[in-house]
Amino acid sequence: MAPTKHLVCTVHDVQEGEKKEFTVEGQTILLAKLQGQIYAVSSHCTHYGAPLANGVLSANGCLTCPWHGACFNVKTGDIEDAPALDPLVSFPVTVANGTDVYIEATADDLKADRRHYTSCGSQVRGADAGRVVIVGNGSSGLATAEALRQVGYRGAIDVIGKEPYLPIDRPKLSKAFDPALDKIALRTTEKLAKQDIQVRTGTTVTGVDTQRNQVTLESGEQIKYNHLVLATGGSPRSLPLPGVDLDNVFTLRTHDNAHAIAAALRERAGVTAGDDADAQKDKLAQVKFVIIGSSFIGLEYASVARQQGADVAVVGVEDIPFARVLGPQIGKALTQMHRDQGVRFHLKAQTTALHANLQRPGQVGSLELKSGERIPADVVLIAVGVAPNTEWLRGSGVPVQDDGAINVDTHLRVEGLTNVYAAGDIAKHPYWLQDNHPVRIEHWNVAQNLGRCVATNIAGTPEPYRHVPYFWTAQYGKSLRYCGHATDYDDVIILGNVAEGKWAAFYTKKDKVLAVASLNYDPIVSKSAQLLNDGQMPPATDIRNGTAKII
Structure with missing residues (x-):
């Protein structure tokens, strides 16, 4: 046409x-x-x-x-x-x-709302074009593979990942109740095949030989590479507690985890296929769902579970959830938002054991806190963060730090290796907005941008990583957005009204804005990300006295 x-x-x-x-x-x-x-x-x-x-x-x-x-x-x-x-x-x-x-x-x-890149097909591959092996079939691995094609790489691309499905939109796992796999898939087999990207799912890489430029699979098969990209992401942390191996105790990282949590809640509630939404909600109201950890993932799923009707309690070691990242004033407001929805908090509390349900042998029945208090629990979610999935690399020639991170340079090359890159949650990279101080940031868009930059450095004109971190969280239909990176700030300047749920917060050190967060104040975070990127963010003094124009 x-x-x-x-x-x-x-x-x-x-x-x-x-x-x-x-x-x-x-x-x-x-x-x-x-x-x-x-x-x-x-x-x-x-x-x-x-x-x-x-x-x-x-x-x-x-x-x-x-x-x-x-x-x-x-x-x-x-x-x-x-x-x-x-x-x-x-x-x-x-x-x-x-x-x-x-x-x-x-x-x-x-x-159309999108343009698909020209299909590559097998004609892309040149006789001596080389091979990129990407270990990890998550966000960063997919972004690397597709960006390689977008910048014209003509060699073979192999993506190898442990997860038994193609890359998914992982943020939806904690923002939706039991999302269907086909609804959160980022790509189909056909789409990847058209780009001549080979993906092996459900496959574990057990070793890397940086001298021979090859990886070894669990099956014993060895694959040569010209460039290796490590994008294995994180593994959810558990807790060394008595009873942590009881049934109905979960972490949340994969689609299987999300489905299992939803299935356990439904089973304990006695929900059947014939129940309508109101009946399901009434039944789920009888289920005691306890979340250990007041992380963003944990409280996103608290929102999901409450909206399904479950009785939700959160156990956290801090006195104010979110205070470290967002400050105490906003942390208190967000915690109150959850309380208003019926979530109970046990704060400044430490879980010491999980106990079995006497009527349901093998299943969790309660939590014990250090104070001696017992909290009834039919289903438990442990949401205490993730650790870099890099233990398998120790002794391989790839230097892994004590905390599990892999240090990379400004071009995302692994220290000491010219053809090995790291991206996503495992990569500790120089942060250009803070004097190249090394950081490891577990954000979805950071993982993708790292992957895209790796692809450019492999196949295009080499360039340093230079993006502004950006993340979002959705709870009870409200979206909080955040750009920049501020683990060490000395002031928070707030515009708007936190109590009314419409505000923007600027996290500053001395007179410099490090990060910006907002709720119902769009598009101030997107504008701020652009200002940070362009080096045009006004000084904190101007924002504080109202002379700076952000939007």
């Missing part, structure tokens, strides 16, 4: 530096004007469908999503920042008679 021209507007309808939605043949597209030139792209983010008209457009053409920080080049539609995996559709623009703006598009182009 050949593209046809469609009249959209006049050149006067879009001002310099502006982005604006228009309807063409019943479909919305987004126009933007930069330096007098008009560009047209599809109007919704390819990650979760956010309206990009509500996002942020920079002078250099970076169009940032207001929800989760994905960034696109408005001139081409290409991805510049995770967590989007697909680019936008970009439409050729012409101006007739000096005023009338037209785009060229087929009917299918207008209906």
Whole structure:
């Protein structure tokens, strides 16, 4: 089907530096004007469908999503920042008679919200093009593989991962109740095959030989590589407690974990296939669900479980959840939000043992705290963070730190190795916004951006890693967003009203803004991420006295 021209507007309808939605043949597209030139792209983010008209457009053409920080080049539609995996559709623009703006598009182009990269097929692979082996089939591994193709890598790509399924949208595991695997899959086998990306699921790599440039699989098979990418992610931490091996005690990292937690809650509630939503909720209200740890993952799932009707209690060692990351004022407000929804907290408390249910041998029945208090528990989720999944690498020639991290340079190469890279939760990389201080950040979009940068360094023009961290959490239908990185701040400047649930917080040290968080204050975090990236974030003094304009 050949593209046809469609009249959209006049050149006067879009001002310099502006982005604006228009309807063409019943479909919305987004126009933007930069330096007098008009560009047209599809109007919704390819990650979760956010309206990009509500996002942020920079002078250099970076169009940032207001929800989760994905960034696109408005001139081409290409991805510049995770967590989007697909680019936008970009439409050729012409101006007739000096005023009338037209785009060229087929009917299918207008209906699409994303452009798929050209399929590669087996013709991509050159005789001596080499091979990249990626260990880990999570977010970072997938991002590396696809970005390799996007930047023109013509060698073989092998992704090898322990999880028995293709890469999934892992954040949804703690934000939804028992999500179906096909609903959270990021890619299909067919999509990966079209890019000539070979994925082995349910496969364990047991060893790396950096001298022979090969990996060894559990089966004994050995695979040679020209470049090796380690992207094995994290493993959920458990606790060395008596009774931790009882049934209905879980951690949450995989789709199997999420399904097992939901199944245990339903089984203890006596939910049947014939129950409607109200009946399920009434039955689940009788189930005692206890979460050990007040992490973001734990409290996201507390929100999920409460909305399903479960009786939820949280045990945490701190006195204010989230206070270390977000500060005590916001931590208290978020904790109160959970209390208002019926969650009970046991804070400054330490779990010392899990005890069996006397009526259900082998299943958990209660928790014991250091104070001696017993908390009834039918199902338990341990949510106390993750550890880098790197123990298998010790003694392999890949240097693993005492904390399990792998140190990389600014180009994400493993220390001392020229053709081995690390990305995702295991990588401790120099953070360019804080004098290249090494950090390990367990965020979804960081994992993807690390993978994309690794791909560029392998196949494209070498470049240092230079992205602003961005994460989000969803609880009771409210989305909190955060950009930057601030583990050591000396002040929190708050705009808006925390008690009313509409605020923006700036985490500062001396007069420098390190990070920004917000709730119901969009798109301030996306704008702040852009300002941090461009080196244009106003000093803390100007934000504090109200003279700085952020949005």
